[in-house]
Amino acid sequence: MSMVRSWTLGRVVSLVVLLVATAFSVFPFVWMLVGATLNPSEVLRGALRPGAEFFTNWVKATRMYNLPLFFWNSLKIAVVTVLLGLLVNGFAAYGFEKYPSKARDMVFNVLLLTLIIPQIALVIPMFRMFAFLRLLDSHAAIILPAIMSVFIIFFMRQNFKMFPSEIIEAARADGASELTIFVRIVTPSMQAAYVSSAIYIFINQWNSYLWPLITILSDAKKTMPIAISSMMSAYTIEYGALMVIVCISVLPVLILFLALQRQFVAGLLGSVK
């Protein structure tokens, strides 16, 4: 009897806790959408009912603030980084894992060691370097340093561990070249790991703030986070247009998450395995 009661009480409390957590988690998203339909003073007041200003805000965001260009800049940077990052890091992870040597293991350990260095410690010498190369205020400055990722090499290496070396040996016996083995035999079976890595790199680059904030100077080169942050520092803040841009900036990551939930979480969890 008491068993049954505590069981139901537990269920009710659990459900309430989850509902409260869900409300807190989801509310800012709902309000983000509402905010995009409000005028600036309603946004600041935090009006809860949708307004009629969406079209005005949209026009402001696209005409006054060049939203399509910022979106394109962010998308271009993220996609190019993903493609180059998968190529370079995947290949390196394969080399470290399937061609074991003491020297390469040492290199790998040096790479891992740098994982604890926070970005803030690297941006100053990097800024000096890019100033010297005359590459400041360019998208190359954002893409180049983000291609090689120790974390992705580590994550991919963990995945290559699971690929049986016997298959590689068998392919060698059949006379396949090392490159053919990697491209034709190993890579196709690593799709899941590549997708997770791609999501991870895309999100990191899409959301990247500190380094672009330092390097990007001109309006035409701005990415979404930089555009948002410079709108926030303007003398008068166009809150309605800002909310439109905020909504659009969340969209790609949200879509990735909803469409590829399993790989999305696997990418985040990769390091735990």
Add this chain to the structure above:
Amino acid sequence: MKQKASYQRYLNRFGWFCVLPSVVLFGVFMLYPILSSLYYVTRRWKGMSNTFIGLGNFIRMGQDKVFLSALGNNFLFMVVQIPLMVFLALVLAVILNQGIRRFKGAFRLAIFLPAVTSLVVVSVLFRVLLQENGMLNNVLLKARLIAEPIGWLNDAAWAKVTIILAMTWRWTGYNMVFFLVGLQSIDPQIYEAAEVDGASKARQFFTITIPLLVPVILFSVVTSTSGTMQLFDEPNILTWQGGPANATMTAALYIYRQAFFVNADFGYATAMSYVVVLISGIFAFAQMRLLGDRGNK
């Protein structure tokens, strides 16, 4: 025999070929910056020129009240926010794992959702919702929970609370997912055996669940600690350049401002970043040791 050796050499060369692009990029964008910072750290910038001052930057740091209080803020956020978040994430994970039967997937998805937003977006949303006459204050006033508006962004103490709230909103669901994976990897037979021995649910939780989750909890503490040491986006946008009056200034934000905003003192900023690296390294090492020890038990 000779042929075998040359084949091994060929494989070894191919191995280097694989890692070469990454190693070159690593050299240019990681190793070189680290090495060149050794030069910057000994110099003092004045305008475009700079002079050698040895350890002068480190001496200056010891007298820099803003930097010391910024580090203090990093520690404060660490010791308040991380336990709060880990506790909430743990409670939610346990409930999702055992407390309910239906809609598990929907709840998990909803609670994880804040993790898809960038820190810039989180900062903008919270800055708008926490205005003096903004949404949260209006709701609290209407519910008669407060008599006058709270200065979420203008009051030194409340601004710190605001940063902690925003971080907790962004990261609780994210850590909950880690804990869920940890919980699901616990063998149910352990609980069945405990059940047979007559252990209560509460006792099972503290003697089975928590100890087995320690590695995952420590992992989340390690990553959160390193994240908090680098805290930048939120104090820069949400509480506006570490305001009010440096109340939410963090080490990373202060370094950025010294190098790129207020002054262009790259030497001093580099010296401060060394301290951040050192502290992060000590924390990571200490927590890893703890993780390793527990893992062996």
